Amino acid sequence: MKHSNLASLAKEQYRLKKRLVAPLMGMPGLKMINSTIKLGQQNFRIHYEAIKALADLYQPDIVFPLMDLSVEANAIGRYTLFPLDDTATLPHVTFNLSQVKILPKIDITADTRALGYAKVTALLRRNIVSKILKGVYVTGPYTLAALILGAEETARSVILDSQGLHALLDYTTKVIENYTELLIESGAQIVCILEPSASMLSSSHFEEFSGNYVKQISALCAVHKVDTVYHVCGNTTHLIKSMAESGVSGLSLDSPDSGVNLPQAITEVPEDVVIIGNINPVGKILTGSPFEVKEEVNELLESVDQFPNFILSTGCDLPKNTPIENIEAFMKAGREYRISAF
Protein backbone atom coordinates (compact mmCIF):
# COMPACT_ATOMS: atom_id res chain seq x y z
CA MET A 1 0.00 0.00 0.00
CA LYS A 2 1.31 3.40 -0.93
CA HIS A 3 0.10 6.84 0.14
CA SER A 4 0.82 9.45 -2.52
CA ASN A 5 -0.96 12.66 -1.71
CA LEU A 6 2.13 14.51 -2.98
CA ALA A 7 1.65 13.21 -6.52
CA SER A 8 -2.02 14.28 -6.49
CA LEU A 9 -1.11 17.76 -5.26
CA ALA A 10 1.66 18.12 -7.84
CA LYS A 11 -0.74 17.06 -10.61
CA GLU A 12 -3.40 19.46 -9.39
CA GLN A 13 -0.92 22.34 -9.64
CA TYR A 14 0.21 21.13 -13.04
CA ARG A 15 -3.36 21.33 -14.32
CA LEU A 16 -3.29 24.97 -13.19
CA LYS A 17 0.01 25.30 -15.13
CA LYS A 18 1.91 25.83 -11.87
CA ARG A 19 4.44 24.00 -9.71
CA LEU A 20 4.65 23.26 -6.03
CA VAL A 21 7.69 25.07 -4.61
CA ALA A 22 9.37 23.57 -1.55
CA PRO A 23 13.07 24.28 -0.96
CA LEU A 24 14.85 22.23 1.69
CA MET A 25 15.61 25.09 4.01
CA GLY A 26 15.85 25.43 7.74
CA MET A 27 19.27 26.87 8.48
CA PRO A 28 18.64 30.27 6.78
CA GLY A 29 15.77 30.75 9.26
CA LEU A 30 18.32 30.74 12.09
CA LYS A 31 20.15 33.58 10.37
CA MET A 32 16.86 35.48 10.06
CA ILE A 33 16.22 35.26 13.81
CA ASN A 34 19.90 35.81 14.61
CA SER A 35 20.49 32.47 16.31
CA THR A 36 23.09 29.69 16.08
CA ILE A 37 22.70 26.17 14.73
CA LYS A 38 23.56 24.71 18.14
CA LEU A 39 20.72 26.62 19.78
CA GLY A 40 18.33 25.77 16.98
CA GLN A 41 19.09 22.06 17.30
CA GLN A 42 18.72 22.06 21.08
CA ASN A 43 15.99 24.61 21.83
CA PHE A 44 12.65 23.75 20.23
CA ARG A 45 11.27 27.29 20.60
CA ILE A 46 14.21 28.79 18.66
CA HIS A 47 13.95 25.99 16.10
CA TYR A 48 10.23 26.65 15.62
CA GLU A 49 10.71 30.41 15.33
CA ALA A 50 13.38 29.94 12.65
CA ILE A 51 11.12 27.73 10.52
CA LYS A 52 8.10 29.96 11.15
CA ALA A 53 10.10 33.01 10.00
CA LEU A 54 10.91 31.23 6.73
CA ALA A 55 7.33 30.04 6.26
CA ASP A 56 5.87 33.49 6.96
CA LEU A 57 8.23 35.23 4.57
CA TYR A 58 8.31 32.79 1.67
CA GLN A 59 5.06 30.77 1.98
CA PRO A 60 6.56 27.58 0.51
CA ASP A 61 4.19 24.68 -0.20
CA ILE A 62 6.02 22.47 2.29
CA VAL A 63 8.03 23.48 5.37
CA PHE A 64 10.92 21.37 6.56
CA PRO A 65 12.70 21.60 9.94
CA LEU A 66 16.46 21.87 10.45
CA MET A 67 18.21 18.97 8.75
CA ASP A 68 19.89 17.04 11.56
CA LEU A 69 21.28 13.53 11.13
CA SER A 70 22.24 13.23 14.78
CA VAL A 71 18.80 13.01 16.44
CA GLU A 72 18.26 9.24 16.48
CA ALA A 73 21.95 8.37 16.99
CA ASN A 74 22.21 10.79 19.90
CA ALA A 75 18.96 9.44 21.35
CA ILE A 76 20.37 5.90 21.52
CA GLY A 77 23.38 7.20 23.39
CA ARG A 78 26.03 7.66 20.70
CA TYR A 79 28.68 10.28 21.32
CA THR A 80 27.55 13.54 19.66
CA LEU A 81 29.30 16.87 19.23
CA PHE A 82 27.40 20.15 19.08
CA PRO A 83 29.62 22.80 17.46
CA LEU A 84 28.67 26.39 18.22
CA ASP A 85 27.32 27.18 14.78
CA ASP A 86 27.45 24.02 12.75
CA THR A 87 25.22 20.97 12.59
CA ALA A 88 25.64 18.29 15.27
CA THR A 89 28.00 15.52 14.26
CA LEU A 90 29.05 12.09 15.52
CA PRO A 91 32.78 11.38 15.83
CA HIS A 92 33.63 7.76 15.16
CA VAL A 93 33.59 5.57 18.24
CA THR A 94 34.83 2.00 17.95
CA PHE A 95 31.95 -0.41 17.45
CA ASN A 96 31.66 -3.80 15.77
CA LEU A 97 28.76 -5.85 14.53
CA SER A 98 29.06 -8.40 17.35
CA GLN A 99 27.95 -5.59 19.67
CA VAL A 100 24.56 -5.04 18.00
CA LYS A 101 22.84 -7.11 20.65
CA ILE A 102 24.05 -4.77 23.38
CA LEU A 103 22.69 -1.62 21.72
CA PRO A 104 20.08 -0.09 24.03
CA LYS A 105 16.46 -1.14 23.55
CA ILE A 106 15.11 2.17 24.71
CA ASP A 107 12.11 4.23 23.75
CA ILE A 108 13.66 7.20 21.96
CA THR A 109 10.35 9.03 21.98
CA ALA A 110 11.25 9.92 25.57
CA ASP A 111 14.55 11.49 24.46
CA THR A 112 14.65 15.23 25.09
CA ARG A 113 15.94 16.23 21.66
CA ALA A 114 13.58 13.86 19.83
CA LEU A 115 10.75 15.39 21.85
CA GLY A 116 12.01 18.84 20.89
CA TYR A 117 11.74 18.00 17.18
CA ALA A 118 8.24 16.60 17.80
CA LYS A 119 7.33 19.82 19.58
CA VAL A 120 8.53 21.88 16.59
CA THR A 121 6.33 19.76 14.32
CA ALA A 122 3.32 20.26 16.60
CA LEU A 123 3.86 24.03 16.79
CA LEU A 124 4.24 24.31 13.02
CA ARG A 125 1.08 22.24 12.49
CA ARG A 126 -0.84 24.43 14.91
CA ASN A 127 0.44 27.87 13.92
CA ILE A 128 1.20 27.78 10.21
CA VAL A 129 -1.59 27.91 7.64
CA SER A 130 -2.93 24.50 6.79
CA LYS A 131 -2.26 24.79 3.05
CA ILE A 132 1.48 24.58 3.83
CA LEU A 133 2.34 20.92 4.36
CA LYS A 134 4.50 20.05 7.36
CA GLY A 135 7.50 17.89 6.56
CA VAL A 136 9.86 16.18 9.00
CA TYR A 137 13.21 14.43 8.64
CA VAL A 138 14.24 11.03 9.93
CA THR A 139 17.64 9.41 9.40
CA GLY A 140 17.69 6.53 6.92
CA PRO A 141 18.34 2.98 8.22
CA TYR A 142 21.66 2.53 6.41
CA THR A 143 22.87 6.02 7.35
CA LEU A 144 22.02 5.45 11.01
CA ALA A 145 23.91 2.15 10.83
CA ALA A 146 26.89 4.03 9.35
CA LEU A 147 26.72 6.57 12.17
CA ILE A 148 26.92 3.74 14.70
CA LEU A 149 29.42 1.45 12.98
CA GLY A 150 31.40 3.98 10.92
CA ALA A 151 30.84 4.67 7.23
CA GLU A 152 33.84 2.67 6.07
CA GLU A 153 33.16 -0.39 8.20
CA THR A 154 29.49 -0.34 7.19
CA ALA A 155 30.41 -0.25 3.49
CA ARG A 156 32.87 -3.13 3.96
CA SER A 157 30.25 -5.12 5.90
CA VAL A 158 27.95 -4.99 2.88
CA ILE A 159 30.29 -7.58 1.38
CA LEU A 160 32.13 -9.11 4.33
CA ASP A 161 29.36 -9.49 6.94
CA SER A 162 25.96 -8.95 5.38
CA GLN A 163 24.23 -10.97 8.10
CA GLY A 164 25.71 -8.83 10.86
CA LEU A 165 24.81 -5.67 8.97
CA HIS A 166 21.22 -6.86 8.53
CA ALA A 167 20.99 -7.33 12.29
CA LEU A 168 22.14 -3.73 12.78
CA LEU A 169 19.70 -2.52 10.11
CA ASP A 170 16.84 -4.33 11.85
CA TYR A 171 17.79 -2.39 14.97
CA THR A 172 18.15 1.01 13.25
CA THR A 173 14.85 0.56 11.39
CA LYS A 174 13.00 -0.08 14.67
CA VAL A 175 14.56 3.05 16.19
CA ILE A 176 13.54 5.13 13.16
CA GLU A 177 10.00 3.70 13.15
CA ASN A 178 9.73 4.59 16.83
CA TYR A 179 10.73 8.20 16.09
CA THR A 180 8.57 8.38 12.93
CA GLU A 181 5.47 7.49 14.93
CA LEU A 182 6.24 10.26 17.41
CA LEU A 183 6.58 12.80 14.59
CA ILE A 184 3.38 11.61 12.91
CA GLU A 185 1.49 11.89 16.19
CA SER A 186 2.84 15.44 16.42
CA GLY A 187 1.38 16.40 13.07
CA ALA A 188 3.90 15.45 10.37
CA GLN A 189 2.32 15.15 6.92
CA ILE A 190 5.46 14.20 5.00
CA VAL A 191 8.30 12.07 6.36
CA CYS A 192 11.55 12.67 4.49
CA ILE A 193 14.01 9.81 4.99
CA LEU A 194 17.61 11.07 4.82
CA GLU A 195 19.85 8.34 3.46
CA PRO A 196 23.06 10.05 2.22
CA SER A 197 25.45 7.24 3.16
CA ALA A 198 23.66 4.77 0.88
CA SER A 199 24.59 6.68 -2.28
CA MET A 200 27.91 4.84 -2.26
CA LEU A 201 26.27 1.45 -2.86
CA SER A 202 25.54 -0.41 -6.09
CA SER A 203 21.85 -0.64 -6.97
CA SER A 204 21.55 -4.25 -5.77
CA HIS A 205 23.28 -3.48 -2.46
CA PHE A 206 21.20 -0.30 -2.13
CA GLU A 207 18.00 -2.29 -2.49
CA GLU A 208 19.16 -4.95 -0.03
CA PHE A 209 20.61 -2.66 2.65
CA SER A 210 18.51 0.49 2.31
CA GLY A 211 15.46 0.13 0.06
CA ASN A 212 14.07 -2.95 1.79
CA TYR A 213 14.21 -1.20 5.16
CA VAL A 214 12.81 2.07 3.83
CA LYS A 215 9.86 -0.01 2.56
CA GLN A 216 9.03 -0.81 6.18
CA ILE A 217 9.08 2.87 7.16
CA SER A 218 7.02 3.95 4.14
CA ALA A 219 4.47 1.20 4.90
CA LEU A 220 4.17 2.50 8.46
CA CYS A 221 3.63 6.05 7.14
CA ALA A 222 1.05 4.84 4.61
CA VAL A 223 -1.01 3.35 7.44
CA HIS A 224 -1.22 6.87 8.86
CA LYS A 225 -1.86 8.36 5.38
CA VAL A 226 1.43 10.21 5.54
CA ASP A 227 3.67 10.71 2.50
CA THR A 228 7.29 9.55 2.50
CA VAL A 229 10.17 11.07 0.57
CA TYR A 230 13.50 9.31 -0.01
CA HIS A 231 16.37 11.81 0.07
CA VAL A 232 19.76 10.56 -1.06
CA CYS A 233 22.59 13.03 -1.69
CA GLY A 234 25.17 12.63 -4.42
CA ASN A 235 24.94 10.96 -7.80
CA THR A 236 21.93 8.63 -7.53
CA THR A 237 21.56 7.99 -11.25
CA HIS A 238 21.99 4.25 -10.74
CA LEU A 239 19.59 4.14 -7.78
CA ILE A 240 16.46 5.89 -9.09
CA LYS A 241 14.52 2.69 -9.86
CA SER A 242 15.40 1.05 -6.54
CA MET A 243 14.41 4.22 -4.67
CA ALA A 244 11.09 4.42 -6.51
CA GLU A 245 10.29 0.78 -5.70
CA SER A 246 10.56 1.33 -1.95
CA GLY A 247 6.95 2.44 -1.51
CA VAL A 248 7.77 6.13 -1.09
CA SER A 249 5.74 8.88 -2.74
CA GLY A 250 8.67 11.15 -3.57
CA LEU A 251 12.38 11.10 -4.41
CA SER A 252 14.41 14.13 -3.37
CA LEU A 253 17.46 14.26 -5.62
CA ASP A 254 20.73 16.15 -5.55
CA SER A 255 21.86 18.79 -8.05
CA PRO A 256 23.07 18.34 -11.65
CA ASP A 257 26.59 19.13 -10.36
CA SER A 258 26.47 15.84 -8.46
CA GLY A 259 25.67 14.02 -11.71
CA VAL A 260 21.87 13.74 -11.42
CA ASN A 261 19.92 14.28 -14.64
CA LEU A 262 16.47 15.23 -13.39
CA PRO A 263 14.47 14.99 -16.64
CA GLN A 264 15.96 11.53 -17.16
CA ALA A 265 15.17 10.53 -13.56
CA ILE A 266 11.49 11.45 -13.98
CA THR A 267 11.15 9.07 -16.89
CA GLU A 268 12.32 6.23 -14.66
CA VAL A 269 9.66 6.55 -11.94
CA PRO A 270 5.93 5.78 -12.02
CA GLU A 271 3.56 8.77 -12.22
CA ASP A 272 2.48 8.40 -8.60
CA VAL A 273 6.04 9.11 -7.45
CA VAL A 274 7.10 12.78 -7.50
CA ILE A 275 10.62 13.90 -8.19
CA ILE A 276 11.74 16.71 -5.91
CA GLY A 277 14.78 18.82 -6.74
CA ASN A 278 17.34 19.89 -7.58
CA ILE A 279 18.87 23.38 -7.54
CA ASN A 280 22.45 23.16 -6.22
CA PRO A 281 22.31 24.52 -2.63
CA VAL A 282 25.96 25.59 -2.76
CA GLY A 283 25.92 26.88 -6.33
CA LYS A 284 24.39 30.11 -7.61
CA ILE A 285 21.84 30.33 -4.83
CA LEU A 286 24.72 30.60 -2.35
CA THR A 287 27.26 32.59 -4.33
CA GLY A 288 25.49 34.05 -7.39
CA SER A 289 23.08 36.91 -8.03
CA PRO A 290 19.26 36.80 -7.86
CA PHE A 291 19.21 37.05 -11.66
CA GLU A 292 21.43 33.98 -11.98
CA VAL A 293 19.20 32.07 -9.53
CA LYS A 294 16.11 33.00 -11.55
CA GLU A 295 17.79 31.78 -14.74
CA GLU A 296 18.83 28.51 -13.12
CA VAL A 297 15.32 27.87 -11.78
CA ASN A 298 13.71 28.66 -15.14
CA GLU A 299 16.13 26.38 -16.93
CA LEU A 300 15.29 23.52 -14.56
CA LEU A 301 11.54 24.10 -14.84
CA GLU A 302 11.71 24.21 -18.63
CA SER A 303 13.63 20.94 -18.69
CA VAL A 304 10.83 19.14 -16.80
CA ASP A 305 7.92 21.09 -18.26
CA GLN A 306 6.19 18.03 -19.71
CA PHE A 307 6.14 16.08 -16.42
CA PRO A 308 3.30 16.58 -13.89
CA ASN A 309 5.05 14.65 -11.10
CA PHE A 310 7.63 17.28 -10.16
CA ILE A 311 8.14 19.62 -7.19
CA LEU A 312 10.66 22.45 -7.39
CA SER A 313 13.19 22.25 -4.57
CA THR A 314 16.86 22.37 -3.75
CA GLY A 315 19.16 19.35 -4.10
CA CYS A 316 19.93 19.42 -0.39
CA ASP A 317 19.59 21.69 2.64
CA LEU A 318 20.39 25.36 2.06
CA PRO A 319 23.37 26.61 4.10
CA LYS A 320 22.69 29.11 6.87
CA ASN A 321 24.41 31.96 5.04
CA THR A 322 22.37 31.64 1.83
CA PRO A 323 21.54 35.23 0.80
CA ILE A 324 17.91 36.10 1.53
CA GLU A 325 17.53 37.83 -1.86
CA ASN A 326 18.57 34.60 -3.60
CA ILE A 327 15.97 32.55 -1.71
CA GLU A 328 13.44 35.21 -2.72
CA ALA A 329 14.56 34.89 -6.36
CA PHE A 330 14.19 31.08 -6.15
CA MET A 331 10.66 31.32 -4.74
CA LYS A 332 9.58 34.08 -7.15
CA ALA A 333 10.87 32.23 -10.21
CA GLY A 334 9.11 29.06 -9.05
CA ARG A 335 5.84 30.87 -8.40
CA GLU A 336 5.86 32.83 -11.65
CA TYR A 337 6.70 29.92 -13.95
CA ARG A 338 3.83 28.65 -16.05
CA ILE A 339 3.71 25.23 -17.69
CA SER A 340 3.86 25.50 -21.47
CA ALA A 341 3.59 21.82 -22.38
CA PHE A 342 -0.17 22.00 -23.03
Add this chain to the structure above:
Amino acid sequence: MARNEELYNAILKGDRNTVQSIFQTAIDENRDVNELLDFSMIPAMREMGERFSRNEIYVPEMLIAARAMQAGLTLIEPILAQNNHKSLGTIAVGTVKGDLHDIGKNLVVIMLKGAGYDVIDMGTNCGIEKYDNAVSAGAQIVMCSALLTTTMTYMEQVVNHFKNNDTIKVVIGGAPVTQKYADSIGAHGYGRDANEAVKIVEKLTGAIA
Protein backbone atom coordinates in the same frame (compact mmCIF):
# COMPACT_ATOMS: atom_id res chain seq x y z
CA MET B 1 57.83 -8.79 -16.68
CA ALA B 2 54.82 -11.11 -16.44
CA ARG B 3 51.76 -10.33 -14.43
CA ASN B 4 50.99 -12.66 -11.54
CA GLU B 5 47.37 -13.46 -12.42
CA GLU B 6 46.58 -14.95 -9.03
CA LEU B 7 47.68 -11.76 -7.24
CA TYR B 8 46.00 -9.52 -9.80
CA ASN B 9 42.68 -11.33 -9.43
CA ALA B 10 42.98 -11.50 -5.65
CA ILE B 11 43.15 -7.68 -5.53
CA LEU B 12 40.15 -7.38 -7.85
CA LYS B 13 38.17 -9.72 -5.61
CA GLY B 14 39.44 -8.16 -2.39
CA ASP B 15 40.86 -11.51 -1.29
CA ARG B 16 43.18 -10.35 1.48
CA ASN B 17 44.32 -13.83 2.54
CA THR B 18 45.53 -14.77 -0.94
CA VAL B 19 47.38 -11.45 -1.30
CA GLN B 20 49.12 -11.98 2.04
CA SER B 21 49.97 -15.55 1.16
CA ILE B 22 51.51 -14.63 -2.23
CA PHE B 23 53.66 -11.87 -0.71
CA GLN B 24 54.68 -13.95 2.28
CA THR B 25 55.79 -16.78 -0.02
CA ALA B 26 57.78 -14.32 -2.16
CA ILE B 27 59.45 -12.89 0.93
CA ASP B 28 60.25 -16.37 2.32
CA GLU B 29 61.75 -17.40 -1.02
CA ASN B 30 63.69 -14.13 -1.23
CA ARG B 31 62.06 -13.21 -4.54
CA ASP B 32 61.74 -9.66 -5.87
CA VAL B 33 58.60 -8.17 -4.30
CA ASN B 34 58.94 -5.02 -6.45
CA GLU B 35 57.96 -7.09 -9.44
CA LEU B 36 54.75 -8.26 -7.72
CA LEU B 37 54.00 -4.70 -6.69
CA ASP B 38 54.72 -2.99 -10.02
CA PHE B 39 53.34 -5.56 -12.46
CA SER B 40 50.42 -7.10 -10.57
CA MET B 41 49.21 -5.22 -7.51
CA ILE B 42 49.42 -1.63 -8.85
CA PRO B 43 47.81 -2.54 -12.21
CA ALA B 44 45.02 -4.37 -10.35
CA MET B 45 44.32 -1.33 -8.16
CA ARG B 46 44.41 0.90 -11.25
CA GLU B 47 41.88 -1.39 -12.90
CA MET B 48 39.64 -1.09 -9.81
CA GLY B 49 39.99 2.68 -10.01
CA GLU B 50 38.95 2.68 -13.65
CA ARG B 51 35.96 0.44 -12.91
CA PHE B 52 35.01 2.80 -10.07
CA SER B 53 35.20 5.82 -12.40
CA ARG B 54 32.99 3.98 -14.92
CA ASN B 55 30.45 3.19 -12.15
CA GLU B 56 30.95 -0.53 -12.62
CA ILE B 57 31.89 -0.97 -8.99
CA TYR B 58 31.12 1.14 -5.92
CA VAL B 59 32.69 2.10 -2.61
CA PRO B 60 32.31 -1.30 -0.83
CA GLU B 61 34.12 -3.14 -3.64
CA MET B 62 36.85 -0.47 -3.69
CA LEU B 63 37.30 -0.70 0.06
CA ILE B 64 37.63 -4.46 -0.03
CA ALA B 65 40.26 -4.25 -2.78
CA ALA B 66 42.07 -1.49 -0.88
CA ARG B 67 42.06 -3.62 2.25
CA ALA B 68 43.63 -6.52 0.34
CA MET B 69 46.24 -4.23 -1.16
CA GLN B 70 47.06 -2.70 2.23
CA ALA B 71 47.63 -6.21 3.60
CA GLY B 72 50.23 -6.78 0.87
CA LEU B 73 51.83 -3.36 1.33
CA THR B 74 52.15 -3.87 5.08
CA LEU B 75 54.19 -7.02 4.48
CA ILE B 76 56.53 -5.48 1.93
CA GLU B 77 56.95 -1.90 3.17
CA PRO B 78 60.02 -2.74 5.33
CA ILE B 79 61.62 -4.47 2.35
CA LEU B 80 60.86 -1.57 0.01
CA ALA B 81 62.43 0.86 2.49
CA GLN B 82 65.52 -1.36 2.76
CA ASN B 83 65.85 -1.54 -1.04
CA ASN B 84 65.47 2.26 -1.42
CA HIS B 85 62.39 1.75 -3.58
CA LYS B 86 62.02 5.05 -5.44
CA SER B 87 58.94 7.05 -4.50
CA LEU B 88 57.20 9.23 -7.09
CA GLY B 89 56.77 11.97 -4.51
CA THR B 90 55.27 12.82 -1.14
CA ILE B 91 51.60 13.73 -0.89
CA ALA B 92 49.65 14.89 2.18
CA VAL B 93 45.97 13.99 2.40
CA GLY B 94 43.36 15.05 4.96
CA THR B 95 39.76 16.12 5.44
CA VAL B 96 39.38 19.84 6.08
CA LYS B 97 38.72 21.47 9.41
CA GLY B 98 35.30 20.56 10.82
CA ASP B 99 34.86 17.50 8.58
CA LEU B 100 35.11 14.04 10.12
CA HIS B 101 34.05 12.06 7.03
CA ASP B 102 37.12 10.20 5.84
CA ILE B 103 35.95 7.37 3.61
CA GLY B 104 36.88 9.21 0.38
CA LYS B 105 40.14 10.43 1.86
CA ASN B 106 41.07 6.88 2.88
CA LEU B 107 40.46 5.63 -0.66
CA VAL B 108 42.70 8.37 -2.05
CA VAL B 109 45.44 7.41 0.45
CA ILE B 110 45.47 3.77 -0.57
CA MET B 111 45.25 4.57 -4.28
CA LEU B 112 48.21 6.96 -4.01
CA LYS B 113 50.26 4.36 -2.13
CA GLY B 114 49.35 1.88 -4.83
CA ALA B 115 50.51 4.31 -7.49
CA GLY B 116 53.94 4.57 -5.88
CA TYR B 117 53.72 7.72 -3.75
CA ASP B 118 54.73 8.28 -0.15
CA VAL B 119 51.62 9.47 1.64
CA ILE B 120 51.28 11.57 4.77
CA ASP B 121 47.80 10.72 6.04
CA MET B 122 46.82 13.76 8.09
CA GLY B 123 43.52 12.21 9.14
CA THR B 124 40.39 14.27 9.71
CA ASN B 125 39.56 17.82 10.82
CA CYS B 126 42.79 19.33 9.42
CA GLY B 127 43.47 22.97 10.13
CA ILE B 128 46.20 25.01 8.43
CA GLU B 129 48.73 23.89 11.05
CA LYS B 130 48.43 20.23 10.00
CA TYR B 131 48.97 21.17 6.37
CA ASP B 132 52.02 23.22 7.34
CA ASN B 133 53.43 20.29 9.31
CA ALA B 134 52.94 18.00 6.32
CA VAL B 135 54.76 20.45 4.04
CA SER B 136 57.59 20.67 6.57
CA ALA B 137 57.76 16.87 6.44
CA GLY B 138 58.28 16.98 2.68
CA ALA B 139 54.83 17.03 1.07
CA GLN B 140 54.83 18.57 -2.41
CA ILE B 141 51.08 18.33 -2.86
CA VAL B 142 48.42 18.79 -0.20
CA MET B 143 45.00 17.25 -0.80
CA CYS B 144 41.84 18.48 0.90
CA SER B 145 38.70 16.37 1.14
CA ALA B 146 35.23 17.38 2.39
CA LEU B 147 31.82 15.76 2.47
CA LEU B 148 29.86 18.67 3.86
CA THR B 149 28.86 21.84 2.06
CA THR B 150 29.45 23.65 5.32
CA THR B 151 33.09 22.54 5.61
CA MET B 152 34.21 22.60 1.98
CA THR B 153 34.61 26.38 2.15
CA TYR B 154 37.71 25.83 4.35
CA MET B 155 39.50 24.63 1.21
CA GLU B 156 39.75 28.23 0.06
CA GLN B 157 41.73 29.07 3.19
CA VAL B 158 44.17 26.26 2.45
CA VAL B 159 44.57 27.40 -1.17
CA ASN B 160 45.14 31.01 -0.04
CA HIS B 161 47.61 29.88 2.61
CA PHE B 162 49.87 28.28 0.00
CA LYS B 163 49.17 30.86 -2.74
CA ASN B 164 52.62 32.41 -2.53
CA ASN B 165 54.49 29.12 -2.30
CA ASP B 166 55.20 27.97 -5.86
CA THR B 167 56.52 24.60 -4.71
CA ILE B 168 53.22 23.46 -3.15
CA LYS B 169 50.16 22.42 -5.10
CA VAL B 170 46.68 22.07 -3.60
CA VAL B 171 44.27 19.43 -4.93
CA ILE B 172 40.69 19.19 -3.68
CA GLY B 173 37.85 16.69 -3.83
CA GLY B 174 34.79 15.28 -2.07
CA ALA B 175 31.09 14.75 -2.78
CA PRO B 176 29.92 18.40 -2.91
CA VAL B 177 33.09 19.69 -4.59
CA THR B 178 33.08 20.44 -8.32
CA GLN B 179 35.62 21.52 -10.93
CA LYS B 180 33.81 24.87 -11.00
CA TYR B 181 34.39 25.31 -7.28
CA ALA B 182 38.04 24.26 -7.60
CA ASP B 183 38.54 26.85 -10.35
CA SER B 184 36.75 29.53 -8.36
CA ILE B 185 39.09 29.19 -5.36
CA GLY B 186 42.23 28.72 -7.46
CA ALA B 187 43.03 25.11 -6.53
CA HIS B 188 45.67 23.44 -8.70
CA GLY B 189 43.58 20.35 -9.24
CA TYR B 190 40.26 18.59 -8.61
CA GLY B 191 39.56 14.88 -8.45
CA ARG B 192 35.98 13.72 -9.08
CA ASP B 193 36.81 10.43 -7.38
CA ALA B 194 39.84 8.65 -5.90
CA ASN B 195 40.98 7.39 -9.28
CA GLU B 196 40.89 10.85 -10.86
CA ALA B 197 42.61 12.31 -7.81
CA VAL B 198 45.57 10.02 -8.44
CA LYS B 199 45.64 10.99 -12.12
CA ILE B 200 45.75 14.69 -11.18
CA VAL B 201 48.63 14.02 -8.77
CA GLU B 202 50.45 12.09 -11.48
CA LYS B 203 50.08 15.06 -13.83
CA LEU B 204 51.22 17.58 -11.23
CA THR B 205 54.26 15.52 -10.27
CA GLY B 206 55.16 14.84 -13.89
CA ALA B 207 54.67 11.09 -13.48
CA ILE B 208 52.47 11.21 -16.57
CA ALA B 209 52.18 13.81 -19.32
